[in-house]
Amino acid sequence: MHNPYKPYPVRIDDIQIATEDKSLRTFKFVFLDPEDEERFAYKSGQFAELSIPGQGEIPIGIASSPTEKGFVMFTVFRTGKVTSYLHEMKVGDIMGIRGPLGNWYPWDKLEGKNILIIGGGFAFTTLRSSIKMVLDPPNRKKFGKIDVVYGARTPGMLLYKEELMEWEKRDDINIHITVDSTNDPNWKYHTGFVPTITEKVAPPADNDTYAIICGPPIMIKFTQPVLDKLGYEHDHIIMSLENRMKCGIGMCGRCNIGKELVCKDGPVFTLEQLNKTPREY
Amino acid sequence: MKIIKIDKKIWSDGVEKSRDSYRLIGPVKDREFHQFRELAKGEQPDMNYKNSRLSPKSIAFPQSETMFIYDLDEKAEEHHIMQDAEKDYSPRAVIGIRPYDAKAFKILDLNFNNSDYQDPYWVNAYNCTTFISLAVNSPDKFDFSTSCATGPFDDSAVDVLLVDYNDSYLAKIMTDKGLAWLNAAGFTTKNGEIDGAVTGVSEAGEDIYEIIEKLKADAESKIRSKISFDKIKEKSILDIFNAPFWEDIAFACLNCGTCTYSCPTCWCFDIQDETNGRKGIRQKNWDSCMTPLFTVHATGHNPRHNDWERTRQRFMHKLKYFQDKYNQGIMCVGCGRCVEQCPANIDIRNICNQMNNGE
Ligand SMILES: Cc1cc2nc3c(=O)[nH]c(=O)nc-3n(C[C@H](O)[C@H](O)[C@H](O)COP(=O)(O)OP(=O)(O)OC[C@H]3O[C@@H](n4cnc5c(N)ncnc54)[C@H](O)[C@@H]3O)c2cc1C
Ligand code: SF4
Ligand code: SF4
Ligand code: FES
Numbered sequence: 001m002h003n004p005y006k007p008y009p010v011r012i013d014d015i016q017i018a019t020e021d022k023s024l025r026t027f028k029f030v031f032l033d034p035e036d037e038e039r040f041a042y043k044s045g046q047f048a049e050l051s052i053p054g055q056g057e058i059p060i061g062i063a064s065s066p067t068e069k070g071f072v073m074f075t076v077f078r079t080g081k082v083t084s085y086l087h088e089m090k091v092g093d094i095m096g097i098r099g100p101l102g103n104w105y106p107w108d109k110l111e112g113k114n115i116l117i118i119g120g121g122f123a124f125t126t127l128r129s130s131i132k133m134v135l136d137p138p139n140r141k142k143f144g145k146i147d148v149v150y151g152a153r154t155p156g157m158l159l160y161k162e163e164l165m166e167w168e169k170r171d172d173i174n175i176h177i178t179v180d181s182t183n184d185p186n187w188k189y190h191t192g193f194v195p196t197i198t199e200k201v202a203p204p205a206d207n208d209t210y211a212i213i214c215g216p217p218i219m220i221k222f223t224q225p226v227l228d229k230l231g232y233e234h235d236h237i238i239m240s241l242e243n244r245m246k247c248g249i250g251m252c253g254r255c256n257i258g259k260e261l262v263c264k265d266g267p268v269f270t271l272e273q274l275n276k277t278p279r280e281y
Numbered sequence: 282m283k284i285i286k287i288d289k290k291i292w293s294d295g296v297e298k299s300r301d302s303y304r305l306i307g308p309v310k311d312r313e314f315h316q317f318r319e320l321a322k323g324e325q326p327d328m329n330y331k332n333s334r335l336s337p338k339s340i341a342f343p344q345s346e347t348m349f350i351y352d353l354d355e356k357a358e359e360h361h362i363m364q365d366a367e368k369d370y371s372p373r374a375v376i377g378i379r380p381y382d383a384k385a386f387k388i389l390d391l392n393f394n395n396s397d398y399q400d401p402y403w404v405n406a407y408n409c410t411t412f413i414s415l416a417v418n419s420p421d422k423f424d425f426s427t428s429c430a431t432g433p434f435d436d437s438a439v440d441v442l443l444v445d446y447n448d449s450y451l452a453k454i455m456t457d458k459g460l461a462w463l464n465a466a467g468f469t470t471k472n473g474e475i476d477g478a479v480t481g482v483s484e485a486g487e488d489i490y491e492i493i494e495k496l497k498a499d500a501e502s503k504i505r506s507k508i509s510f511d512k513i514k515e516k517s518i519l520d521i522f523n524a525p526f527w528e529d530i531a532f533a534c535l536n537c538g539t540c541t542y543s544c545p546t547c548w549c550f551d552i553q554d555e556t557n558g559r560k561g562i563r564q565k566n567w568d569s570c571m572t573p574l575f576t577v578h579a580t581g582h583n584p585r586h587n588d589w590e591r592t593r594q595r596f597m598h599k600l601k602y603f604q605d606k607y608n609q610g611i612m613c614v615g616c617g618r619c620v621e622q623c624p625a626n627i628d629i630r631n632i633c634n635q636m637n638n639g640e
Contacts (some may be wrong), residue, residue, distance in 0.1 A: 001401045005348055005552075005565075009362045032362075053351040053361050053563070054556040079579040094361040217582075243584065244576050246552045249398040252568065253549035254575050256594075257584075258518045259602035264397070278522045280576075280584040280594075 004249050007051035007096025008036040013071055015091055020156030023078050024122055025087055026063070028071045029097060040100060042066055043107065044130040045240065045268050048099030049248050050074065050086065058082045059245040059263070062100065063125040065132035067139070072097065075125045075159060101248040102267050105130055105212055105238060113208050114144040118223055120151050120194045120215030124159050126240060127214055131167065140172055147203055151178040151194040151219075155187065176201045195222040205231035212238045224271070237271040241281050257281055284489050287443075287450045287468050293325050295466035296376065302465045303411070304373040306340055308333055317375065326376040328415060328445070336545030336618065337378050338385060341406035342393070344542075347562045348402065348552075354559040363563060368402075374411040374462050380435040380442065381426040381614040383412045385545035387438050388614070391607055392548045402565065411462045414439035418500050423617025425506045425630055430610045433504070434497040444493050451489055508633045510611050514604050521601055522593070526639055530596075530632055531589035533625035538569035540619035540627070541595065546612050549575070570594045596632050 010029040018024040031037045042048075042062055049057040064073035078087045089095070105126075115134070119127040127150070134143050148167070152158045158177065168175045168189075178190035178197045190197050194215065203209055211232055213220055220239065227237055243255040243262040250264030258277035260266065287295070296305065300322070307326025308315045315330040317337040335344075349363035386407060393403035417424070417433035426432050436442040440459030444451040452468070454460050463469050513521065541547045551568040555561055568575060571591050577583040585591050603612035613629065620628050 001399055001404065003365075003401050004398045005400075005563075006365075007363055051363070053363065054353055054554050054561050056554050057552065083579070096361075096363060242578070244578050246550075250395075251392055251398065251400060251548070252551065253570065253598075254568070256598070256602070258522070258597075259606045276517075276519065278519065280590075 005098070005247070007049070007057075007098040008040060009033070010072075010095060010097050012089060012091050012093045012095070015089075018075050018159055019122075020154070024075055024159065025078075026073060026075045026159075027086070028064075028073050029095075030071050031097075032094070037070075037072075040072065040097070042072075042100035043104035044133045045104035045126050046100040046102050047126070047248075047267065048072070048074070048097050048101055049245075050076075050082075051096035051098055052082060052085060052089075053095070055082045055085045057098065057246070057248075058086075059101070059242075059248055061123075061126040061129075061240075063128050065129045065136070067133055067136040075122065075128075077122050098248065102263055103265070105240075105268055110210055111142050112144060113210055114203055115146050116198075116202055116209065116211040117146070117148045117150075118194060118198055118211060118213045118215070119149070120219040121153075121157075122159060123214045123216065123240075123242075124150060127212070128160050128163070130212070131173070132163075135167070135170075135173060144208065145174070145203060146172070147174045147176065147201065149176045149178065149194055149198050149201060151180070151190075151197065153180045155179050155182050155184060174201070193222070194219050195226045198223055199226045199230070202227070202230055205233070205236070207236075210236045210238060212240075214240045234272040234275060235270050239269055239271060239274065240267045241269060241274075242267065243281050283454045284493070285452050285454065285463070285468060286489065287452055289448050289450065291468075292328075292450065295468050296325060297323070299374060299462055299466040302372060303462065304369075304371060305376060306337075306373060306410075307376040317378070328377055330377065331421065332379070332616070332618065332621075334618070334622065335543055336385065336616065337375060337382050338389060338545045340373075340375055340410055341386065341403050342389060342548065342550075342567075344567050346402055346565045348565055349563040351554075351561050351563070352559060353556065353561065357559075366562065368405065370405045370409045372409055372411065374413055376413045377415045377443075378412055378439075379417055379616070380414050380433060380439060381429070381431040381616050382545050383414050383438040384431040384435055385614045385616075386412075388546045388609075388612055389548050391609070411441075411458045412439040413441045413443065413459070413462060416442055416444045416496070416500070418445055418496060420500055420504050421617065421621075422505070423621045424504050424615060425508055425617065426615035427501055427504050428506075428508045429613055429615035431614050432497075433500040434493070444496055446492060446496065451493055453493070506630055508615075508630050509637050510600055510604065510633055512637045513601055513633070518597075518601060518605065521636055522597060524636070524639055526635055527593045528589045530627075530635070531592035534571075534588065534592045534627055535625055536571040536588050536591055537624065538571040539622050539624065540629075541569040541571055542567060543618040543622050544613075545616055545618075546599070546614060570598070592627075596629065596636065599629070600633055600636055 009032040013030045014028040246252045250261040255262040305320040308330040315333040347366040393400040440456045442453040599612040
């Protein structure tokens with residue numbers, strides 16, 4: 001019997017400071033047993049439990065794309081017990097990864113459709129995975145127009161900045177970068193909050209256009225009315241939730257919203273689904 | 282289905298004999314109250330017990346269970362890699378478990394053993410256990426099991442159902458697993474055949490089937506409290522979730538968690554690492570939806586911040602979410618433990634009826 005609680009052993013292969021305030025780091029892991037990499041086959045939007053013996057486990061969205069081979073990548077905000085410990089770990093250290101867990105953005109349904117991706121703060125991780133995946137040449141032609149609105153407090157707080165700048169130059173994706181404020185006189189992108197920029201740049205709502213939103217609660221709260229105003233139907237608005245988790249496989253009972261378990265039935269839901277559940281997130 | 286009659290005079294010897302091929306678990310008195318635990322050599326299950334404070338779910342879902350061990354010493358081989366903890370899944374028999382407590386295992390099984398994931402600790406422990414159940418002749422006033430698709434004589438989740446009858450136990454043999462234990466205890470003839478003399482009509486000329494039916498009807502008639510949940514099924518989750526009565530219902534609740542820990546169908550758990558020196562274990566521990574820590578995020582945000590929201594969660598899970606998700610009744614077998622032990626007199630029977638009938 002496969003034991004879903006048992007993590008795959010991994011080695012930390014690379015650690016990068018991800019933001020100017022050093023509160024986020026990006027970790028690349030390599031599986032000790034190469035076959036585990038195949039067992040870990042995942043889709044953009046899924047998450048994993050990072051497992052540090054003696055510290056515990058944390059659910060973290062997968063930031064690498066299934067099209068990137070040889071490693072898996074996560075970007076982690078330093079906050080409590082396990083994340084703080086992880087930030088002190090070194091390249092070469094051994095730990096574990098359990099997963100992939102949860103559902104993913106509905107890529108099958110999104111084929112042939114336009115996608116508006118809206119992200120804020122450090123919830124951009126699984127969106128980075130998604131963008132990387134759809135831009136992979138064999139995949140790009142499967143989707144229609146792709147727009148991305150991504151905002152952070154300041155330019156130094158933008159994740160994956162180099163990639164963003166590269167994507168910005170491409171003509172098969174429209175990247176709309178924004179910051180709340182900046183004193184950089186040469187800043188050539190947007191300034192303003194994500195909902196405001198979304199209102200300006202979002203493609204018109206129609207049956208062939210879906211929005212994916214991932215960000216802090218406050219951003220979601222103010223972006224939803226904008227999408228409503230633009231005429232996006234609630235079954236065309238896709239969101240990824242976070243709740244406190246332990247098992248990640250729908251058994252320990254803590255992450256539920258109504259009868260749905262965010263770890264297993266989610267974390268990805270349409271707004272239409274969420275309208276029917278208690279908002280306990 | 283066969284029934285045999287076991288004379289109480291040979292009962293203890295048989296139980297002891299079955300030890301050659303089984304680990305035995307049963308109710309024993311620990312100071313004031315009964316609990317289910319492994320029986321030491323020579324120790325007998327107390328077949329006169331009324332109820333155990335904690336349910337016997339711990340047989341396959343222990344309060345605290347080691348899943349893995351690890352070594353943090355960089356010089357050790359396989360350091361920082363989780364290793365399977367040693368487990369003993371040799372055959373075990375739980376003797377004297379109440380029929381509705383056995384039924385609760387079927388409910389837990391829906392959670393721990395599904396087509397997507399199987400919890401190996403649960404599955405292995407459940408599979409290696411033989412349920413030698415004891416029917417309840419005199420249900421107490423907290424028992425409402427007959428409303429919960431089970432009852433004091435429910436034989437649907439057991440391997441053997443023992444019925445206490447004067448100087449004997451009448452043993453309904455429900456499965457081959459049950460027959461195997463009876464064989465091991467020497468309660469059947471040597472080659473495992475069931476002695477014709479003790480099936481159907483006994484030496485005294487009594488019809489055993491009829492006796493059991495009568496005892497069953499007597500027992501069920503003693504259960505006076507009833508609940509209904511058919512209308513809960515029809516209403517929407519949000520309608521009941523947003524009903525006006527929750528703060529009132531929860532007013533007296535202390536969020537102490539007694540109900541969740543004593544309950545045979547509560548399955549929530551936590552995962553924790555415990556390190557001692559350089560070595561440690563990863564454990565699965567019972568948890569409770571009544572504590573704020575159960576759901577609080579690292580940011581301090583808690584989706585169930587208020588006490589009464591946590592009380593609502595327990596009853597919504599048991600009586601509504603579970604019904605909607607599995608379409609197999611409610612997540613409660615009516616054992617009455619939470620009703621009897623709640624320090625604030627919160628009574629799931631009233632809450633269920635209120636959810637069912639309230640606006
Ligand atoms: C699906 C999902 C994806 C996530 N993706 C990311 C990501 O890409 N990057 C990132 O930095 N953070 C992410 N988070 C949040 C991250 O899981 C928490 O910040 C982290 O668990 C905090 O752990 P801690 O031990 O440092 O905090 P503590 O407060 O010490 O928490 C103790 C334990 O509680 C649990 N816990 C606490 N807060 C949360 C929470 N918000 N969500 C889930 N479990 C929690 C964990 O098991 C944790 O180990 C994600 C959460 C979820 C549910
Ligand atoms: S219902 Fe009763 S037993 Fe349960 S948490 Fe509240 S006070 Fe404690
Ligand atoms: S909810 Fe109460 S009555 Fe129902 S199974 Fe649990 S402890 Fe027994
Ligand atoms: S994290 Fe355990 S049920 Fe979702």
